[in-house]
Amino acid sequence: MSDSEPPVVLIVEDEPDVAETYNLWLQDQYEVRMAGDGTEALELLDDDVDVVLLDRMMPGLSGDEVLKRIRDSNSDCRVAMVTAVEPDFDILEMGFDSYLTKPIRSDELHETVSNLLERSEYDDLLQEYYSLVEKQATLEATKSSAELAESEQYASLTERVEDLQSDLSQTLGGVENDEDFIATLRELSNGDEH
Amino acid sequence: MATNTDSTETMYDLSSVLDVDALEAVRPGTSILVSGPAMTGKEAFAYEILADGVAAGQGAVIVSTGDRAETVIETFDERVSVEEYSLGIVDCAGDQSTAESRPQDGIFVHHVASPGDLTGIGIGFTEALEALHDQGIDSGRLALSSLSTMLTYTDRKTVFKFCHVLSSRLDAAEYLGLFTIDASAHDEQTLQVIKQAFDGMIEIRERDGTREAQVRGLTAEPSDWTAL
Structure with missing residues (x-):
């Protein structure tokens, strides 16, 4: 992460409205990239990405599968899982760095991203x-x-x-x-x- | 790493195990490397210090890379002078499929797949601390034995970082940490690097059939070599 450029956040979310809301909240402080599904997410992932917000339930590649591929890649980005229900398993043991439960508030999102950074x-x-x-x-x-x-x-x-x-x-x-x-x-x- | 300067916390007095001034009031959060050649009783020394702590009502956490939990309990129990005490064990040597167990009252065991599983050790440590906390215990001493075994599973860089991170966590928890290393098993440079992750060092040696120890880094000058 360089001092002069804002950190890069990759939003992986299949609902365009939700993705756009996160983008609006984050775009002043971060460079935001948006992917509508897992395949697109992996295309947009490179060494510049610092934090990934990953929707767990998506058509196509699942959030868990995307996470696995991120971990298998050389990227050292941090991944927060976005989920509809409070997870009843250990997200850390699964390889996520953090999680957010929908609906997410702006302050929660900011706090999670800055904590991961x-x-x-x-x-x-x-x-x-x-x-x-x-x-x-x-x-x-x-x-x-x-x-x-x-x-x-x-x-x-x-x-x-x-x-x-x-x-x-x-x-x-x-x-x-x-x-x-x-x-x-x-x-x-x-x-x-x- | 002990960085607090708050003087209201209760200091750890280790001088009944090794009678030197430097160990009379050790600040909570201090992490100490216990170094010496093979067969000089580094682990026994660390267990002594933990046994001394439980006798004073403090908690004990043992991270074992060599002995299984049953052996740890047996060895530790021989050194303890009180009937009831609280002990958390992170067993990295066994192969039990159950992650957690309570073999007897006051004792909590967490099993980790291997000494190379740093995440597992970390989880075991936090669970052990929580188990002690549930018994009303919020201060205590940790022994990790040994870093030499961990160094055979994981490279020096990762073990160094692990030591630093765990020391920082011990500092936040106001625990005292003792980490043993077999000085004869590693080159000088490795020892020098690992040492840097700790606040101080206790070196153990044997001279003419007597075990002696020296404390460095906790006070301005090293202590004299003192018989154990």
Whole structure:
């Protein structure tokens, strides 16, 4: 996700009126793409998509099938399931990141999208943090403590590691509640493409 | 990661297990790596600390990658001085098809398919915390034994991230975390990376037939090597 461009939300909804309502609510803050069915959704899915709102009950490809194909692809987007009834199963174990029950209110939709984006931000920070820690460890393993004390590269790495540590502790999106926590862990297991 | 500076919370006193100043008042949410060569009793040490906690009415959560729940219960029970206590176990070593069970009063068991199933471990941890919460327990100590087994199932990067995320969750829950690692099983760089996911480290070694430990990272200076 780049800082200058708005995050991309893909709405997958077979009822045009409903899709258009979501679009109206979201278009000021996000770049919105709309797909009328699962096949179109997979066509519109690329690396730029950050969040997918996926209607579970659609003619053609079902929401579950679309989800499976998204997960099998390299996309690391977040998927919120949109459902007519409160799900009576564990949506996290199924691979969804969140769910919304119809009818959705504007504030709920905004909250869900921003929560999912926060989780992505947390994952990105965690990834960056790991890369720095690994570089730091490599230097520590290959240089003497006298060399490390002299090394500007090591000093700036150490500083960045500390900065990121505090950024991470302030970006609670990944662990704020049980749902965030489990979704973050699942992303770790899926996230081998990083 | 312990980031709270709120001084009203109750500190964890671990000094009856290892008598050093650094362990007299450990802030809730602190995660500690317990490191040492094979057969130095890292898991036993972690269990000691949990047993000490349940004797004070705190909860205990054990994530086991090697021993099955029955063995964990047996081993843990030997160390506990009180009759009744609350224990949650996340068993990643068994192959039971039932996800949850309550073998006896106060004990909650969640089964996970393998030590590589991080999501399953996370779910087990939250369920265990909830089970303890239902018994009126909102503080406690967690032992995960061992990270070395997890590292054989999952790459270093993922285990590091897992440790960081779980530590953050422990911080929010104000639990204390102990994670064991077999220092002789990994290269220096891996240990260095994993260490970074924790607030501090307790290193265990054996010298002339005596087990001793040193605490680092929790206070400005490392503690002296102290006999266990």
